Amino acid sequence: MRELSLHILDIAQNSVTAGAKNISILVDSDTKTDWITIEITDDGKGMSEELVKKVTDPFVTSRTTRKVGLGIPLFKHAAEAAGGDFEIRSVLGEGTTVTARLRLRHIDRQPMGKLEETMAILIGGSPGVDFSLQMRHDGRGFEIDTRSMRELLGGVPLNTPEVLTWTREYIREKMNDLYGGADI
């Protein structure tokens, strides 16, 4: 994986597989503290304590639980390679939260990349799931969620091409505004 937004896509796909109906993605960065935090929360089926311990180990998980695999170890590695840390909290039957914290200016921190493409694939691929994306940078930010989109769209499905194009352009424009046109 070369972009943080690809990890987000992968982890959020796990949430979809876990039967989540609501998935929220938070990206919070601050140049003063030099941290970028990425948090993916879902209300899927959750994991037992035992499974949570196992999923970050690629050699255990890829053999026993095919549904989890390498995605989590790769994201954890990306966080730790950038001087950060990684945590999974999960309650069986309630949901899972995956949090990665990375040093914003670390030389080995992967760039965010095309998060708008990630969101378009998530929303287009699972139109029955509600997604929210919240991005904050140095105290400013924006939020987009499919719930308010649905309200405005009436019966028009979220995976309608025109809607996905709008979503992609909206997020890109907001990100350009938030990060001054640079990739974060």
Added chain:
Amino acid sequence: MKSLAELAAIRDKMAQTMNLREENRDTDKIKIVVGMATCGIAAGARPVMNAFVDEVNKRQLKHVMVSQVGCIGMCRLEPMAEVFMPDGSKTTYVKLTDEKARRIVNEHIVNGKIVYEYTIGAAEK
């Protein structure tokens, strides 16, 4: 600046065209399925997926469905996609890129000619 209000405009526009649109039965549809597990994503499935969707929409191919699937089991050949025709035949394409995906839509989906050089058969020779 883009705004949420534009979604209401999309809704109004769609309301006019939605009734006119001919709904194909699922069994008559061509299905394109893109591998979107960790292996696929790491190998570049995201632009491939978006290229398929974009090309299908650009050409207004209402009888084509693009969807996602997990790991197909041949991770070294990712990004992969399978094309299912209504007659039940299946073509597996491997090591895809944005451009290859667009060519598959144009040649295979639109013109009915399989792009043999991108198939698993050609890659595994």
